[in-house]
Amino acid sequence: MQRFILLILLSIVCLSITANPLTANPIYPSIPLGVAGNPLASPRTETPLISNIIHQTWGGAWNDEDRYELSYNEHDLCTSITHFTWSFDINGWDAIWRNDYSYDESGNLLSYTIQVKQDGVWGIGSECELIYDYDRLVQIVATQYMNGEPIPSVYYDFLYSGVSGRMTLRVETFWPFSDTNPPMNKFVYEWDDQGRPILMQKYQKHLLDQEWEINVRSTYSYEAFDESTYADHIKAILLNYTSLNMELISGFKPFKLQYSSDSYTEDLGVNWSSMSQTEYTYNTLEQITDKKYYSTILGTHILMNQTCFEYYHGMQSSAIYYEPSEETHELMPLDRYLFEYIWPSSNEDGNAPALNGTLSASPNPFTQRTCISFDLAKAGMVQLDVYNLKGQKVKSIANAYFNTGKHEVYWDATDNNGKQAASGVYLLRLSSDKQSQTIKTVLLRN
Numbered sequence: 001m002q003r004f005i006l007l008i009l010l011s012i013v014c015l016s017i018t019a020n021p022l023t024a025n026p027i028y029p030s031i032p033l034g035v036a037g038n039p040l041a042s043p044r045t046e047t048p049l050i051s052n053i054i055h056q057t058w059g060g061a062w063n064d065e066d067r068y069e070l071s072y073n074e075h076d077l078c079t080s081i082t083h084f085t086w087s088f089d090i091n092g093w094d095a096i097w098r099n100d101y102s103y104d105e106s107g108n109l110l111s112y113t114i115q116v117k118q119d120g121v122w123g124i125g126s127e128c129e130l131i132y133d134y135d136r137l138v139q140i141v142a143t144q145y146m147n148g149e150p151i152p153s154v155y156y157d158f159l160y161s162g163v164s165g166r167m168t169l170r171v172e173t174f175w176p177f178s179d180t181n182p183p184m185n186k187f188v189y190e191w192d193d194q195g196r197p198i199l200m201q202k203y204q205k206h207l208l209d210q211e212w213e214i215n216v217r218s219t220y221s222y223e224a225f226d227e228s229t230y231a232d233h234i235k236a237i238l239l240n241y242t243s244l245n246m247e248l249i250s251g252f253k254p255f256k257l258q259y260s261s262d263s264y265t266e267d268l269g270v271n272w273s274s275m276s277q278t279e280y281t282y283n284t285l286e287q288i289t290d291k292k293y294y295s296t297i298l299g300t301h302i303l304m305n306q307t308c309f310e311y312y313h314g315m316q317s318s319a320i321y322y323e324p325s326e327e328t329h330e331l332m333p334l335d336r337y338l339f340e341y342i343w344p345s346s347n348e349d350g351n352a353p354a355l356n357g358t359l360s361a362s363p364n365p366f367t368q369r370t371c372i373s374f375d376l377a378k379a380g381m382v383q384l385d386v387y388n389l390k391g392q393k394v395k396s397i398a399n400a401y402f403n404t405g406k407h408e409v410y411w412d413a414t415d416n417n418g419k420q421a422a423s424g425v426y427l428l429r430l431s432s433d434k435q436s437q438t439i440k441t442v443l444l445r446n
Contacts, residue, residue: 048315048341049076058333067093077103097125108132126153128241136160140241144176151176156241166191166230167237173207181208185215195230196222196255214269221258225286228255256286277301285393287311306331311391314429315341358406359430365442369412372397372428379403380432386411387427394421402432413443420445 055066067084080100084093101112113127124145131139142153152175161168172185183206190199199219203212222228232255259279263272274296281290289309294301306322318338322331358375372384382402386395394415411428413421423445429438 050339051342052340054338054340056336056338058336062336073103075107077101077107098122108135123148137238152179158238164191166195167234170237178206181206186212191230194228195233196220196226196228197233214265216275217263217265217269217272218260219263220260223256223258223280223282223286226256256280256282274299274301276304283311283392285311285314285391287316287391303331312389314387314391314393315339317391359428359437359439361411361428361439361441365444366413367444367446369410370441371408371410373406373408374430374437375406376402376404376432378432382407383429383431384409385429386421387429389425389427394426411441 049072050070052070053068054064055068056062057065064086066086069082069084070078071080071082073079078101080098082095082098084095086092087094096117098115098117099112100115102110104110109130111127111129114125115122116125117123126142126144128140128142130137131141136158138158140156142155143150144153145151154175155171155173157171157173158167159169159171160166167189169186169188171187173182174184175182177183184204186203186205188201188203189197190201192198197220199217201217202215204215205212236255257278257280259277261277262275264275265272276296277294279292279294280288283289287309291307291309292303293305295304296302303324308320308322309316310318310320316339318336320333320337321335322333324330325332358373360373361370362373364370374382374384376382379402382398382400383396384398385393386397388394395411396416397411398409415421421443423443426441426443427438428441429436
């Protein structure tokens with residue numbers, strides 16, 4: 001069964017031979033690499049950055065197992081991920097390995113290393129060098145270290161069409177298995193007019209073999225509201241090789257898959273039989289809420305695992321992984337990931353803040369209408385929205401230009417459809433000039 005284990009993905013530079021970058025058991029947009037122009041790039045964003053991820057396991061209650069701490073530079077690029085485990089010897093978190101990332105002056109990711117701590121001493125376990133042809137990544141060279149000596153590990157090669165400029169195939173060569181005739185994978189892509197992959201065909205062989213052997217075929221279907229482009233997909237594919245791919249636990253994709261499926265062939269591609277299928281469900285904000293993985297047995301889809309995603313204030317707060325019980329076949333929780341955030345340093349420049357920290361609501365609690373007040377230090381576009389505690393937008397109160405100074409707007413306790421909102425706690429989020437403030441308000445119905 002596929003297991004929902006972040007440790008495997010983050011502690012090993014070289015992914016497994018069968019890894020599928022498009023559907024690997026779900027990169028969160030808040031872990032940016034590089035700048036515009038580079039396929040690995042993410043521009044600055046007002047979206048909060050992930051600062052910590054807590055991994056818990058279920059044993060009648062949730063128990064802390066691992067913690068992942070992320071650090072960023074002044075350009076909001078991730079510079080390190082440190083993995084901690086809970087130590088009863090020190091009664092606290094103990095670091096066991098760390099990923100360090102380096103960039104050029106343009107913000108392109110150049111290399112990353114995995115450092116491992118043994119007997120309290122840090123040492124390099126492996127490293128990767130990224131090689132570019134102008135802005136296109138053409139090769140990643142992974143090296144392992146044994147007793148301090150470098151050993152070739154895995155080479156990843158990316159080839160592009162001379163006509164469309166799109167990636168046509170990628171090749172993986174696994175040197176640890178043999179220094180003369182290593183096994184290889186080749187993945188050939190087909191893209192639709194929107195720039196989305198609709199088919200990925202995998203082949204296998206050894207270096208000295210003449211012919212490639214056809215292997216697994218993956219196909220992809222997208223939601224009607226998906227607006228992703230080639231840049232989104234190429235970034236997701238390439239980030240899979242940087243150990244920054246947190247789709248495993250966040251479920252985030254810059255594209256909206258409806259389902260993906262893997263098939264195999266026993267007659268050199270004449271006929272194909274289903275191996276597995278993954279289905280995705282989204283909320284009204286187009287955020288993924290549910291991912292189900294089915295294995296195909298005797299023509300029937302059997303649910304093997306399910307991941308449910310929860311949101312708070314529009315940001316993902318947790319992801320819970322389930323598998324069916326062998327006795328009752330009921331879904332049982334196994335792993336949970338909790339997310340903590342910080343604001344990007346790009347929001348902390350020398351410019352005067354647009355918001356003066358005076359967002360308030362009165363009365364609070366309220367029964368029918370509340371007055372929302374805020375003070376702007378700079379004129380500009382303002383967006384004011386109401387969210388419930390599930391992260392779902394209830395009401396858009398304002399999305400307009402406001403002058404400098406104090407302002408008042410009202411929420412009449414209705415949603416965007418004009419229906420009365422239920423009693424409960426709501427979040428008022430005010431955004432302007434890449435800054436935001438949030439407060440709680442309580443609606444009490446009679």
